[in-house]
């Protein structure tokens with residue numbers, strides 16, 4: 190079974206699915222590629238650098254709009270749902286927990302404003318060569334490099350109940 194089939198089967202058989210967004214803002218800074226990460230200050234994943242995102246709300250017209258709303262709320266910049274580039278799907282499960290996290294992953298390059306700290310996130314630009322993987326979710330090092338190289342990713346990471354250790358994962362990288 191391919192990783193994509195594995196993910197599809199997990200989503201088909203899940204009792205509870207919660208939808209989240211995760212978006213990476215990238216820029217070319219004098220010929221050097223950079224990505225904006227945020228230090229999560231509270232809640233799920235606090236103390237880790239990550240892309241920007243959160244729960245898809247019933248009031249969000251589309252999932253891409255949810256991704257744009259979260260980025261605006263968390264980094265104080267303006268981005269539009271129509272500029273969100275679909276970069277794939279990540280599924281996270283946790284031993285002993287019935288719900289499955291379905292994370293919709295995006296890249297965005299068009300924005301206005303200057304990223305500034307909010308109650309939830311402290312944003313910082315990182316060169317692609319200096320991404321702080323040791324202070325990120327432990328799955329990120331497997332798929333973020335491919336995403337930043339321009340590929341789409343479809344993966345599933347099964348965490349232990351403590352949300353720290355991955356006991357199994359599958360990942361497909363789709364060449365762009």
Ligand SMILES: Nc1[nH]c(=O)nc2c1ncn2[C@H]1C[C@H](O)[C@@H](COP(=O)(O)OP(=O)(O)OP(=O)(O)O)O1
Pocket residue numbers: 209210211212232233234239240241242243244245281290292326327328329
């Ligand atoms: N293993 C993982 N690796 C990763 O890179 N990102 C993950 C992840 N597990 C969750 N995320 C992301 C998805 C989403 O962007 C974020 C979790 O969303 P939040 O809990 O921050 O949602 P909300 O901002 O809606 O929460 P509240 O404002 O507290 O209701 O963390």
